[in-house]
Amino acid sequence: xxxxxxxxxxxxxxxxxxxxxxxxxSLRRYLDRLTGDPDLAADLAQSAFVRLYxxxxxxxxxxxxxxxxxxNAFRDTHRRGxxxxxxxxxxxxxxxxxxxxADAEDTVIADxxxxxxxxxxxxxxxxxxxxxxxxxxxYSYRELARIVGVSETSVGTLLLRATHAFRTTFLAHTxxxxxxxx
Amino acid sequence: xxxxxxxxxxxxxxxxxxALDPAGGGVLGETxxxxxxxxxxxxxxxxxxxxxxxxxxxxxxxxxHPMLHIDFEQVKAIAAAYNAPSHATAHAxxxxxxxxxxxxxxxxxxxxxxELRGSRGxxxxxxxxxVGTRIDAGATRVWRWGWRGIGVVAFGTGAVxxxxxxxxxxxxxxxxxxxxxxxxxxPKAPSTPPASPDLGTADAQRGxxxxxxxxxxxxxxxxxxxxxxxxxxxxxxxxxxxxxxxxATYAVGPDGIQVDNRGAGSLNYTIELPPLERSVPVxxxxxxxxxxxxxxxxVTVPASSQPEASYELPLGNHGTTH
Numbered sequence: 001x002x003x004x005x006x007x008x009x010x011x012x013x014x015x016x017x018x019x020x021x022x023x024x025x026s027l028r029r030y031l032d033r034l035t036g037d038p039d040l041a042a043d044l045a046q047s048a049f050v051r052l053y054x055x056x057x058x059x060x061x062x063x064x065x066x067x068x069x070x071x072n073a074f075r076d077t078h079r080r081g082x083x084x085x086x087x088x089x090x091x092x093x094x095x096x097x098x099x100x101x102a103d104a105e106d107t108v109i110a111d112x113x114x115x116x117x118x119x120x121x122x123x124x125x126x127x128x129x130x131x132x133x134x135x136x137x138x139y140s141y142r143e144l145a146r147i148v149g150v151s152e153t154s155v156g157t158l159l160l161r162a163t164h165a166f167r168t169t170f171l172a173h174t175x176x177x178x179x180x181x182x
Numbered sequence: 183x184x185x186x187x188x189x190x191x192x193x194x195x196x197x198x199x200x201a202l203d204p205a206g207g208g209v210l211g212e213t214x215x216x217x218x219x220x221x222x223x224x225x226x227x228x229x230x231x232x233x234x235x236x237x238x239x240x241x242x243x244x245x246x247h248p249m250l251h252i253d254f255e256q257v258k259a260i261a262a263a264y265n266a267p268s269h270a271t272a273h274a275x276x277x278x279x280x281x282x283x284x285x286x287x288x289x290x291x292x293x294x295x296x297e298l299r300g301s302r303g304x305x306x307x308x309x310x311x312x313v314g315t316r317i318d319a320g321a322t323r324v325w326r327w328g329w330r331g332i333g334v335v336a337f338g339t340g341a342v343x344x345x346x347x348x349x350x351x352x353x354x355x356x357x358x359x360x361x362x363x364x365x366x367x368x369p370k371a372p373s374t375p376p377a378s379p380d381l382g383t384a385d386a387q388r389g390x391x392x393x394x395x396x397x398x399x400x401x402x403x404x405x406x407x408x409x410x411x412x413x414x415x416x417x418x419x420x421x422x423x424x425x426x427x428x429x430a431t432y433a434v435g436p437d438g439i440q441v442d443n444r445g446a447g448s449l450n451y452t453i454e455l456p457p458l459e460r461s462v463p464v465x466x467x468x469x470x471x472x473x474x475x476x477x478x479x480x481v482t483v484p485a486s487s488q489p490e491a492s493y494e495l496p497l498g499n500h501g502t503t504h
Contacts, residue, residue, distance in 0.1 A: 013258075020254045029246060038247035046252060046260070053261040104393050107419045110244075117241045136239050141203055156199030156207065160231060167234045170241060 016053050019062050024049065026137045027066055033133050035074065036118060044070045044077075063139065064146040071130070071147075120170035128162035135159055193217060193224040198231055244417065248454035250426050251412050251494070389424035390432040390439060397463040397477075398438035400453060402497065405468050409449050409497035413466070413474060416454045421464065426450040438465075443497075451497070468497060 024045060031041035048070040052062070059065035121129055127148050134144055144159070145152040193201070193214050200207030201214035218225040392398070398421055402411075416422075423432060423439055430443040430451075443449060455461055455476070463477035473495055475482045483493055 016257075017254045020257065024252070024254075025249070028249060028252075032247055032249070033242055033245045036245065038249060042250065042252060046257060049254075049257045050261045053257055104419070107393055110418050114244045117244050120241070121245070132238065133242065136242055140205060142205075153196075156203050157196050160195060160199045160202065163231070163234050163238050166238055166241070 015058055020049055023063055030133050030137050044073055061146050064143045067147050116173045119173055120166055123169055131159045132162045132166055198228055201228055202231055248414055248452050250452050388428055391420045391422040392434055393419055394421055394462045399465045400439045401467040402441045402443050404444050406497040411495045411497050412452045413493040414454055415457050419456050422454040424452045
């Protein structure tokens with residue numbers, strides 16, 4: 001186990017600030033897609049950076065470290081049932097829809113498509129879901145390997161399978177819906 | 183063509199995965215790409231993989247929500263408010279074995295947790311477990327409970343004896359001491375940080391979303407030079423106004439959305455609009471000045487008239503009077 005290398009506070013702060021600029025939006029978007037709850041995603045991403053800042057030293061793989069901290073916090077939160085993953089718009093009852101219109105119809109279709117994407121994502125095993133979401137946030141195979149605990153050489157294959165499984169499941173949901181509607 | 187890395191005449195799944203690796207995929211990736219260049223079947227498979235990746239990307243984008251702006255200063259402020267480096271080092275992963283290390287460490291955070299301020303303006307669910315503190319405190323707790331337990335037994339014996347003489351001074355004294363002992367050994371509830379005055383309650387309304395059928399005006403009642411408005415374009419037909427915390431009130435009328443932000447301090451707002459090319463005309467007013475207007479795919483803001491992906495505009499007095 002390698003220990004973090006201490007650095008002078010000013011340079012550490014600069015490094016965290018730079019990492020924040022580089023990774024915060026991506027981390028939050030990943031968590032948003034994972035949880036379906038933008039506020040929870042913001043909480044988790046923010047707290048991961050708070051912990052990094054409090055840590056006082058950069059870990060070996062900062063991006064992977066942040067993901068791991070955020071994910072464990074999410075699991076902890078999920079386990080205690082304090083928050084539920086929202087599958088619908090966070091505004092819920094605040095959405096005020098006027099009389100039916102073409103736009104409203106578009107919105108319904110968009111919401112249904114979004115729900116189908118969510119379902120396709122939710123049926124993936126956690127590891128595959130993590131790989132898929134993080135890959136689309138630009139994480140390297142090396143970082144992905146560290147995060148999910150597999151060898152770097154197998155990341156690509158797992159990712160490829162996850163991608164096809166996700167797409168296939170989405171299309172299956174779509175076909176099922178179309179069949180129902182027909 | 184000789185393909186030394188491939189034992190089958192066509193690309194395996196591993197070889198295709200290596201070919202798709204943005205970092206190149208090493209020798210296997212290079213070889214696989216070279217093979218796909220001359221093998222129509224493998225090229226088609228690789229193209230199908232790429233198409234699946236691209237489609238997955240588009241599908242995932244559908245899950246995105248509008249996001250409030252959070253800057254690094256907020257992270258520093260929260261870290262300063264809960265400045266306990268020992269907490270962080272106790273549970274932070276420090277090696278490549280992140281996944282295995284982290285799960286058990288976070289298995290129990292029922293005590294010794296300090297809460298973070300959430301982005302929604304209420305106490306968030308997320309806690310910062312002080313695992314190291316809990317371990318140390320556990321040893322101390324055994325010692326403390328041991329001696330206090332003895333004390334409780336001793337006083338309990340005295341209390342029983344005193345109880346035999348009701349209304350006596352000894353009875354009242356023992357009862358008073360017992361009360362004090364019981365209250366001192368009772369586990370204390372974990373303390374929670376004081377709520378920030380600029381944050382709202384969990385139930386406070388934080389925004390509003392409408393599906394417009396005609397031109398929309400979003401009117402903020404007054405300028406707030408310390409506040410910001412982040413304007414972004416979503417994929418739906420909704421128009422959404424979302425405050426960074428509670429404090430403002432939102433009213434929807436025939437012309438659009440009225441935001442009464444007079445008591446909202448330096449609140450920031452995120453406004454999500456439909457895609458510019460299929461949006462109804464939208465105007466954003468601060469007081470009586472136009473901060474933003476969009477119609478027919480054309481945007482007018484104080485700094486630029488060129489459409490951009492998003493805008494960050496101060497909630498101050500500027501723009502053009504309408």
